[in-house]
Amino acid sequence: EDQVTQSPEALRLQEGESSSLNCSYTVSGLRGLFWYRQDPGKGPEFLFTLYSAGEEKEKERLKATLTKKESFLHITAPKPEDSATYLCAVQEVGNYGQNFVFGPGTRLSVLP
């Protein structure tokens, strides 16, 4: 069964304290891995798509990396406005549509 897990469940950082969030997945064939940011009371906001092991994407203080079993979202020198829940999702090769599986998310708090 396809599965996506994220760790830690929650993370508290001081402003400027860099860290990484983990997304581990098990699918028979990966078509893509996606990172989203979700603020309270809002819909998920798309951040990155990664397609193959070794690929990296960057946006401001965020960098996403991908291996064959997991992805990391690295946050460099975070600011309080980076506080949000970060979701990852995987899309499996094959039956498009019902194969987007989301992880439970990591709730990030950045304290000033």
Next chain:
Amino acid sequence: DAGITQSPRHKVTETGTPVTLRCHQTENHRYMYWYRQDPGHGLRLIHYSYGVKDTDKGEVSDGYSVSRSKTEDFLLTLESATSSQTSVYFCAISGQGNEQFFGPGTRLTVL
């Protein structure tokens, strides 16, 4: 949220009543999805559509039906709402079958 709206944004209803949620897009994307988000479960797919009148079931489709008569509109119907359907519902769209873009959500409470 650009290009995707959901209505209503909040709704309180009673057990046994029918409820319809609407998702409207202005992006002309082929694929549309309905998810529910609950604490401890994350986002789970209810139904999706891959074109006008073309729909299929997701992971948690029991008790829900959908319709898509126009490219821009995707309706989710709870035929007879139950308390277990209290949740936040998100619509998403996708153009080429890759990244999905989400609407602002509808918070539904079934008493």
